[in-house]
Amino acid sequence: MTFLSENQLLDRPALSQRGRAGLELLGNIQDFSSGVARRAAREEFQRIPEAKSLAESTTGGGVRATKDRIKRAKTLAHSLPGYRYERFLQRYVAEEVYMSGIPAVEEKRAAFENLQIGSEAAAVGSLELDAEQREPRYYRGVDWHLEPGGYDGYDLYGDLFTHVLGPYVFKYGGYAAVGNREDITSHRLDVVSQLPRANYRRFYEPGCGGFSTLAAVHKVYPDADLVGSDISRLLLENGHRLAQRLNIPVAFKQRDARQTGESDESFDAVVAYALFHEMPPSVGAEVLQEMYRILEPGGDIVISDPPPFRAVDPFQAVLLDWDTKHRGEPFFTAVGLTNWCEVLKDIGFINIDEYALGPDFYPWVTRASKPV
Numbered sequence: 275m276t277f278l279s280e281n282q283l284l285d286r287p288a289l290s291q292r293g294r295a296g297l298e299l300l301g302n303i304q305d306f307s308s309g310v311a312r313r314a315a316r317e318e319f320q321r322i323p324e325a326k327s328l329a330e331s332t333t334g335g336g337v338r339a340t341k342d343r344i345k346r347a348k349t350l351a352h353s354l355p356g357y358r359y360e361r362f363l364q365r366y367v368a369e370e371v372y373m374s375g376i377p378a379v380e381e382k383r384a385a386f387e388n389l390q391i392g393s394e395a396a397a398v399g400s401l402e403l404d405a406e407q408r409e410p411r412y413y414r415g416v417d418w419h420l421e422p423g424g425y426d427g428y429d430l431y432g433d434l435f436t437h438v439l440g441p442y443v444f445k446y447g448g449y450a451a452v453g454n455r456e457d458i459t460s461h462r463l464d465v466v467s468q469l470p471r472a473n474y475r476r477f478y479e480p481g482c483g484g485f486s487t488l489a490a491v492h493k494v495y496p497d498a499d500l501v502g503s504d505i506s507r508l509l510l511e512n513g514h515r516l517a518q519r520l521n522i523p524v525a526f527k528q529r530d531a532r533q534t535g536e537s538d539e540s541f542d543a544v545v546a547y548a549l550f551h552e553m554p555p556s557v558g559a560e561v562l563q564e565m566y567r568i569l570e571p572g573g574d575i576v577i578s579d580p581p582p583f584r585a586v587d588p589f590q591a592v593l594l595d596w597d598t599k600h601r602g603e604p605f606f607t608a609v610g611l612t613n614w615c616e617v618l619k620d621i622g623f624i625n626i627d628e629y630a631l632g633p634d635f636y637p638w639v640t641r642a643s644k645p646v
Contacts, residue, residue, distance in 0.1 A: 286437045287385035293378030297442035300367050300374060307363035309447020309455065312593075315356035319589045322350055328588040337611050342585050344595055347588035361596060367443065368420050368601050375438050376422075379430050379435040386433045390515060399523040401514040403507055407528050410505065412554055412604075420602040425506045432484065432512020450597055450606075451580035451636040461637045462490035462547055465578040468631075468639050474498050474543040478568060480531035480561055481505075481549035482514035485524065491545060492522050498543070501536070503529040532560040546577045551609040558609070559617050566621050569644045575623070581630060581638035583610040590634055618642045 289297070296433075311485060319325050328350075351357040377388060409424070418424045421431065428434070435444075447456035466487070477491050482502030491500060502524060504510050510526045517524040530537060532610050544565045549556040565575055583591045594610055597603040615626050623642035631637045 279550065286441070287382050287389060289378050289438070290381050293374070293381055294442070296374040297378060297438065300370055301443045301446055302418075303363055304367045304443055304448055305446040305454065307367065308446065311356070311360040312448070312454065315351075315354065315360045316589050317576065318354050318356045319351055325350055325588060340591075340611060343588055344583060344591050345590045348595065351589065351592045357592075361600070364449070364596075365600055368449070371432065372420065372422055372441055375434050376428060376430075379434050379438060383430070386430055388432065388435075389437075398464065398518045398521055399511060399514060400525045402525075403510070404526045404528040407505055407507070407530070410530070410553075410557075412557065416602060416604055418552075418602050419516055426508050429508065432508050432515075432609065436484075436512060450601065451594060451602070451634070451638075453632065453634045453636060456632065456636070459486070459490075461578070461632070462487050463493060464631050465495045465547060465576060465637050465639060466490045466545060468576050468641060469494075469543060469574050470641070470643075471543075471574065474574075477501065477540045477543045477545060478534070478536065478565070479503070479545050479547070480534070480539045480565065481552065482510075482526070484509045485516045487545060487547040488513075488517070488521065488524050489520070490559070495543075500524045501527065501541070503527045503531060503534060505530055507613060511571050532557065532564055534564055534568060536568045538567055539573075541568050542570050542573040544569060544573070545573040546575070546579075548579060550577065550579045550614070551603065551606055554605055555608055555612045555617075558612070558614075559621075562614075562617060563621055566586075566644060571644055571646045573644045575642050575644075576617075577640040578637045579614075579640075580606070580610065581635035582613065584613075585630070585638070586635050614640050621641075 284376055325347065328347055331343065413424060416424065421427055425431070446454065448454040452458055474495050477495070477498050477500050479487055479502040480487060482504050483506070488500050488502050491498065500523070501511065505528065507528055514526045569575065580594055583594065585593070595607050598606040615628055618626050618640070622645065624645050625643040626641070628638070628640040631639060
């Protein structure tokens with residue numbers, strides 16, 4: 275998905291009054307749910323004596339103990355009307371953004387198609403598509419993020435996210451690990467800024483999902499070459515158009531991040547934002563092995579994903595775990611139980627650390643380097 279700041283949303287097509295009103299309503303529900311309703315649900319949960327006991331034991335005991343804490347916390351949370359109400363609102367918005375957003379775009383299809391045509395004049399960057407690229411088997415039968423048909427199921431998904439859902443709904447935050455009123459555009463800048471060096475030559479972003487994180491990289495490191503890959507044709511096409519319109523050269527490539535096709539030791543920096551929770555941990559480990567291969571000795575990697583369950587309080591862990599079955603995020607729980615520091619160490623990375631940048635432990639950052 276691509277999310278840009280307001281000043282980067284160039285010539286955004288105007289929606290009809292009806293389309294705009296429906297999305298503004300969803301945005302307000304999202305804001306209320308993740309703000310007022312969630313705060314009340316958390317307070318209700320924390321008043322339960324057993325919940326207090328679970329909170330005191332959050333950091334110890336390994337994976338089995340963490341899974342047991344989440345199971346017990348879920349039982350407590352599901353008994354509370356405030357939690358069930360807040361989760362109902364979250365699920366409603368998560369589905370309705372497409373039920374309302376797609377018709378709103380269709381009403382103005384000509385304007386959105388003209389926006390795509392108008393971006394083709396700029397010869398900036400490149401786009402390499404692979405007609406042989408297939409959906410990974412772990413996504414089969416899954417409407418990713420509840421998107422009807424999955425990530426390439428609607429030809430204007432890129433514009434829907436960039437120009438409609440982002441400005442009207444997701445700007446309020448409050449979904450998945452993102453806190454209420456938290457701005458993921460600034461999150462990306464914060465994450466990129468965690469890299470230890472003042473200058474880098476070449477950046478690679480696996481699973482870029484468009485242009486958002488690479489736009490942040492360009493802002494922090496304006497002289498670096500940028501390469502982004504993804505399995506989604508539509509997301510890459512949308513990212514390429516946006517990069518062209520902003521006159522920022524990016525090489526977009528349709529690739530499985532486990533097999534980038536890049537040369538050994540050809541990049542000195544890798545950034546991965548909100549990627550690893552989108553795949554099984556075993557696949558994530560293969561991606562990190564590939565990133566190790568393409569990084570030059572002394573190169574750095576920075577990763578941001580939802581925080582591990584071992585790092586958050588029981589109520590927050592229940593919220594994160596909920597996405598696995600209820601928001602088209604089939605690997606959220608498995609990844610939340612994974613220790614990526616250990617995976618990075620086993621691959622051969624050094625200088626490994628992890629920490630939170632914001633409230634509710636998000637963004638969560640993991641950094642490492644390839645030894646010289």
